[in-house]
Amino acid sequence: MRLRTALAGAGLAGMAVVGVGVPAQAASWQPYGVYGSYKACVDAGQQYVRENFNAYKCTTAFAGYQLWLK
Numbered sequence: 001m002r003l004r005t006a007l008a009g010a011g012l013a014g015m016a017v018v019g020v021g022v023p024a025q026a027a028s029w030q031p032y033g034v035y036g037s038y039k040a041c042v043d044a045g046q047q048y049v050r051e052n053f054n055a056y057k058c059t060t061a062f063a064g065y066q067l068w069l070k
Helices: 002-021 038-051
Strands: 030-035 056-061 064-069
Touching: 030 038, 038 056, 038 064
Parallel strands: none
Antiparallel strands: 030 064, 056 064
16 A cells, blocks of 8 residues: 555656646637738737737638637
8 A cells, every 4th residue: 555655656746747847838829809801800910929929810700800819
């Protein structure tokens, strides 16, 4: 019983060390607005990237184009 507990503890400690060594995953895509044209969506996305975000994408939405930021 003690051996099993020790092995489980060592395994958890090993996983924690590996987890610390792996860089954090990037944030997931977040919706930020719907634009009437693709150009307006791209313009807004480029502005957000210049200000603070890493990337943008525009996808078709029900009422135009959805801006996604990461």
